[in-house]
Amino acid sequence: MDLEAPVEDLDVMAIDKSCHSSSLYHRLNALRKKGSSCNFDIIVGGDKIPVHKFVISAKSKYFRAILMRGSVRQVELKNTDKDSVIMCVAYMYGEPVSACKSKWAGLAHAADMLGIDMLLKSIVSYLERKLTDETFSVISSLASTNSLHGLRRKCVEFATSHFIYLSDMEELHHLDAEFLEELFSTELRASECSKLMSLLDWTDHNTKQRHETFNSCFRKLDLSKVAMSFRRFLLDNEPLIKDSLPNLRLMTVSLLNSAGIQSENVIESPEKNGILLYNGKSIGAYQFSCVSRETQPFRVALPTREFSAVYLPGYIYCFAQQAVFQISIATPGKFSNAVEKCKMQYDHGVQPTVVSDGRYIYAVLGSRCGHESCIEQYNPIADMWRCLTRGGGLSCHACVFLDGKIFCVGGAINGRPVAFVHSYRVDGNSWTEHQSLPVPRRSCAAAVLGQSIYVIGGRENVDEPTNTNLVFDTRTDAWSGIAPMLNNRRGCGAFSILGDIYVCGGCVGDVPAFSLIERYNVSSNMWEEIETPFSSDFDVICSTAVVLPCSH
Template identity: 30%
Template sequence: MLSHENVETKSGVVEIKEFEVEVCVKKCVDFIYTGDAYVAKEKRETLMGVAHMMQLQRLCDSIAIFLEDDLDPRSFFQTKKIANRYNCKQLEEKCNQFALQRFKEIAQSDEFMDLDEKFISFLIESKKTKAKEGGKCKMLLAWTKHDIDERKECFLSLVMKFQLTKMTLSYRRFLVENEPLIFESMQSLRSLTLSILDSHPENISSKDFDLTENEQLVVFDQTSQRMHCHDIDAKTWTPMQTIDQAIIQNTLHSAVVIESYIYVICRNGSFYRLEYAESNAKWEQMTNTNLQWACVVALDGFVHGIEYQNYSNVLERYDPSNNRWTRLTNKSLILAFESLVAADGKVFCIAGYSNQIGRATNQVEIYDPVTSTWSMDNGSLNEARYQASATATEEGIYVVGGYDNNRGSTLTTVEFRSSVTNTWMMLKPMKNARQFFSSCVIDKKVYVIGGNGNPANIEEYDPETEEWRIIETIQGKDNFPRATVALSI
């Protein structure tokens, strides 16, 4: 620019009008002299724009690497936009693979509705997309209806590419009976109708379907050495895959579900996963963690874990995309037997036993993955407890049971933290006192299973009626007490 006769040559000043970039221009100049490419997360998109304009390809490549390393369901859409705008081919491919692996998580974001037709077609048509056909169809419908006039033709062309027989029979019937977009395509209507007629008879109901699959309780039975799923509505148990012998020998401690996989962690830190929807799937051993007796939860597609039975303040995170555990910021309190739950985009570490004071605590620590920092909850539990269980709905967090050594008793008490008020309140107690057990949420109801003294009872809490009831007494099973999960079948 400065080698030609122009205003900038005469003035010696180049005005960059496209960006408010004082910090980023300085960073680019520093990079030219030092090669230092690190930049804070919130500046990366702007810095990429300035570096691209100044043709600093090595700096662009370095920023792309930072973006790849930090790719998660929250950052995906911005990272994809940067990759497309600045023609970062490797970053584009990384985003494509991430979207295929984490389809369900990104599809439930509001930003999914703004994706272009080409990318939606790529996700729907790919055989590598980690989602069931019914799930993909539901998200395609939601995306289409966001701008139905512009997207209707895309829907009609893509719906014919689904493997219809891999959708549940009841969902196909629901589409035929209730979906106006299907009515507009005789070819789609015909194909769906024929697929229903060709299917084997089963209980076909036209009940409405939301974006979630039918969720069921899954337990790990030591007696049969198999997983078993329990349909709450039908009150039936169905055997699933066997539990790998290595998992039995290393003693399964806790489990968590991410997408189509169940992840289990044993007392010695050995770590395994199973693609539960595939009947012939085999258990895979993944990278072991340094955590012993770990307690784990899923958040934003990652597994977060703490040490449960040891006094510890360590938090680790597992990334399925690279099969790697990473040590995160230590929490303040060194405790054992805490309750761990993910809610409101954060990890809550609740109560536990303090060796320093020799008793249970009622304090709550909160980890924010965006800032990588811990903070104390403004409110504490009404009762100190440890070996309790915690689970969450959109409305808030439930902490159930546990043991209070101050009183020397196993607890029936239940507390709830509202996501609106961020305060803890007491709810009606359970029917049975429990400690060292599992809890989960299905259809906004809380289920607890097992526990010292009550290994066979399953209790249900309905927030609408504010009542607990025993819904099942398990016969002939010896379940790993802290490994029950809810998953979509």
């Protein structure tokens, strides 16, 4: 043959290799099924599947990586469906694959895990074509589980245009939180009312794990387009809204706006109208109504004999050293157990100084000997603590939250009373020094009324409690005196309720003030003592201002 001759002068024979390729895989598959010339075993579900190394390494990224390590003779696949692996092996040997609906997920998982790209691409293409109202649940779950992002996007697009039907058929319940958030970020073809009802229904299937996603999606809704009657019903009856201050505020503002009422200065939460008094002797509690002045037992199992507490709508949070407990008070008369929550990161003492802004809770300074002091912020929804700032060794101080700032008043350093007054701005992470107390004071109580901070009782020296009280005007940064209490107290609780100041608990000298509740009338600058039915068996170790049901 003349090798230099032009190509067009030669007779060129073209051989179709498709028959050869098909025949080769057919013969190799026949050898595999007989176990002939196989040099590798795949173990799955307790069975061995003999295969040829060069075939599986050519078709599977997973096996290619395994076999590059050296002379490996077998591998065991765990947590993988055996039938799906058998189908994958058959596919690698050129056999057609067919899987019923119940096997779609297992086959996709096996193809993805083994890195058989062509098979996985074919599966995704098939599932995209099969996406209907009836198959949505299976296919969207499969896409999320196996991180098939392209298929997942197709499912989101499908759900966007079929949202109403899928919701009615209860096909949304299985969706994971990420999928639902992505869905609510699109232009759903549904009314705001339908979206809200579907969101509530989805959350009810696992409220503990899904409430954060509910909060996020709820804030994306246009509540003005939801019927006012439905919004009022949810405001009164739905715990996901009425027990969450941000959600409560959003719903309240939407109702006020719909009614044509200006909502710039909407009250952050229902006004407190009662006090919970915790008995250190019986580890029980009483609730006192500041409206009716009636008391009745509060059925609760307290976590310990020494703790501090703070109220958020529907719950009491108790703090004892680093331990945190949540007690539900949403259902009057129903026995409530203390549920342990995430522990504080730092030790703030036996009865930590805690305040709340209505959304977060703050453990403020205070430390036991040898422990670092700081301000920690607790997110009740996420059940998580984070340190905001570190501070000095202040203890026995009073704290209140006002206008985005935590005010620290008095206290003790190394056991000696101090007159310091500082405020910490949460969003700015900064401290401000204010006019000091006229006299150093520790173990006092504090309450906010308007723009003023009332400082009650405490110790002005190391030993003796006092009945003197002061008021700090945050607008002028100035102190003034008010009428003294009827009893000397230290370590008491002070609360602003319905325009007056209520004081309870603490010690009168060395005697626990078990039966003494005092009310300060701001307008008349006078104190009165309120009788209670408590006996000598009642020792108020802690108290909290709360919202009691209207019947009280």
